[in-house]
Amino acid sequence: MAIARNELLDYLNQQLNVGRINDFCPNGLQVEGKENIQQIVTGVTASQALLDQAVSVGADAVLVHHGYFWKNEAAPVTGMKQRRIKTLLQHNINLLAYHLPLDVHAQFGNNAQLARLMGWSTQGTADPNDPACALMLGGCSEISSDGLKAQLEERLQRPLTCYVAKPGKLTRLAWCTGGGQGFIDKAAALGVDGFITGEVSEQTVHSAREQGIAFFAAGHHATERYGVKALGQHLQQQFDLQVQFIDIDNPA
Structure with missing residues (x-):
């Protein structure tokens, strides 16, 4: 038809x-x-x-x-x-x-679909008043940084581009697919345990280490x-x- x-x-x-x-x-x-x-x-x-x-x-x-x-x-x-x-x-x-409309859509968006693939709960975006906000918040069952790394690699079918571990268990997450590494400081300020995106910049690793959150760069293409x-x-x-x-x- x-x-x-x-x-x-x-x-x-x-x-x-x-x-x-x-x-x-x-x-x-x-x-x-x-x-x-x-x-x-x-x-x-x-x-x-x-x-x-x-x-x-x-x-x-x-x-x-x-x-x-x-x-x-x-x-x-x-x-x-x-x-x-x-x-x-x-x-x-x-x-x-x-582009952005397909990142942020509540059902078909890249962020929503990544959460569905990974089995994460979703709690909306970091700014519900901004229809273009691409930073999503949610959670997962208690898991170590290494455990989440292994899950991402298995479900996305590729090794991570970059990974920064955090001691203890992760439960509160923020994520932005694709080239969302610039959101790491905002994610850290929201008190999450881990931040997942597609790409990494040089300063991203320092931000993760110094603010005490786990960071996962899982690939721009792979997350989208x-x-x-x-x-x-x-x-x-x-x-x-x-x-x-x-x-x-x-x-x-």
């Missing part, structure tokens, strides 16, 4: 509260393709490899978390950007991208596979579409 592109966009924009979130890139339709959509490929990033896979399976649309046209990026459509957009235009494929996958599964059920999640390996 196919759905009109504009109908799908209206549904996604409403579900993901796009109008309430100020982002670093446009959310929604980034490259226009076919008017009607039946087959969708979902993935984390609109890389050339993902686009090539979409072409090979005859997709009408690609739905991703990381799209194009970021704030402060060079405007000319040349080189890698030209090749990617040319692929979409030549094959009349729509590109739909949702689950939001767009869950959203695609929802669209498949809601509109009887053909949706395929394709995971392009990325160690970052």
Whole structure:
């Protein structure tokens, strides 16, 4: 069963509260393709490899978390950007991208889906009044730092990028998928035992050590596979579409 592109966009924009979130890139339709959509490929990033896979399976649309046209990026459509957009235009494929709206959504968001994967309880975000707040709070059954590290590596299927242990058991957690390492000081100020994100900066390790919290950098890509996958599964059920999640390996 196919759905009109504009109908799908209206549904996604409403579900993901796009109008309430100020982002670093446009959310929604980034490259226009076919008017009607039946087959969708979902993935984390609109890389050339993902686009090539979409072409090979005859997709009408690609739905991703990381799209194009970021704030402060060079405007000319040349080189890698030209090749990617040319692929979409030549094959009349729509590109739909949702960044912060797909991080923070209470059901389909990357933060919510990571908690679901890990079995953590959720207590909302650090700022309930900010619809774009990406720092989530919650908890887990008492577990050691080493135990949580092992769980993350097993369920995300990759070794951690960086890890700082804390003595004793962890119960109170904060997390922000992707490049959320800058939230560590805010997380520590909220009194959590551990902070989980995707990436790490040099100063992050010192902050964790000096403020006495466990820190886990579990991979930008690895922590953000689950939001767009869950959203695609929802669209498949809601509109009887053909949706395929394709995971392009990325160690970052």
